[in-house]
Amino acid sequence: MMAGCTTTARPTHTTKPVIPAEYIAMYGAIEGEPFPIGPADLSRVEPRFWRREVGYPTHEPTGTIVVDTQARYLYLVGENGRAMRYGIGVGKAGLEFEGNAVVQYKRQWPRWTPTQDMIAREPERYGPLASGMEPGVMNPLGPRALYLFKDGQDTLYRIHGTTEDWTIGKAVSSGCIRLLNQDIVDLYRRVPNGTRVVVLQGPHVPSAAPQA
Template sequence: MPNLTRRALLISTPFVLSGCVSAGRETVSVKPVIPAEYTAMYSAVEGEPFPVKAADLRRVDPQFYRREVDYPTSEPTGTIVVDTAARYLYLVGENGRALRYGIGVGKAGLEFEGEGVVQYKREWPRWTPTQAMIAREPERYGPLAGGMEPGVLNPLGPRALYLFKNGVDTLYRIHGTTEDWTIGKAVSSGCIRLLNQDIIDLYRRVPPRTRVVVLQGPSTVPPATA
């Protein structure tokens, strides 16, 4: 994994949050000011077989933007740590640092805990609903039992990492999303979703066989600081 350095990664920047200020008798609504670094980080992605639009950062809490943070952990460099309670995914770097991504956690993302490996990864993957999903909502998912082709409507987005344990598919996926507003939230479907720009970034940093640690319930990892 490429070394995580302050020069290579964008770090925390102060934000002007939305709110209202009083100007005499008139109340003026102040829109959030998003730093140019993040506007560029989450701009439309060129050179893809399908469009990847700019993320709507107005709908994402700034704490879930990608950044490098202090992260004291005993996990070795290159490990992915998914903290479902905190809604963060960490890529452990060197010298007590990590690259932190905001995530949305779907129902399937709460059904695995412990260690696994990225068995393989795919660009613009196909998606197939599980048998449980088909049984639960046959009218919705039954027609997709044979799989859904890649594209802008595919719920896995432009990239996906597939988690196995002891050679067995856990059905746990780390993937993209077109629903920017779900980052930082619990959602009804899917596993672990990142903004599309973030899953593309993570995908290029981690090779197959990357170790993944999934934490459920109250976080057991010391809180990270920017």
């Protein structure tokens, strides 16, 4: 059963940043999809959470996904101490996943089904959705999802998209890791099935890579 990754908080309003043209293009509408992917509203996302390549020295091998939940970043480890960094929204306290996992499989425009725990906590909200929700713009998983397994078992946690741009950088979901839709589409293209995922809780400082 798919994990539910819905929002339980409300947006806050901040001063709108000046958005460079390169980011307007990066986060523009995506064409050629079975359902619309509109442009991200970057005015509701802190600039530090916009996608960019950064220095990231680490012992983790190239191709590893590292999720730093406290900093609200997801890193895709690259070569030569570099990584692609994405801003994320994370799970509320007590609902987060921690540890190592693998991307067992990926899905474009996935179905979504609330977990039994979600239905038990909020039966009126999630009970009517117990049989699942079809793909589309209203689906909480968005246009892409990566399914995390540990020791061969489904963790029920996903890395997925969201149209709720204001939730990036916040702890609002039912435990999953959410990215802007443009970012999950970008990440989806870069990682294969079997990709290692490390989800960190608490303060974290990247460790220096070993010298050759």
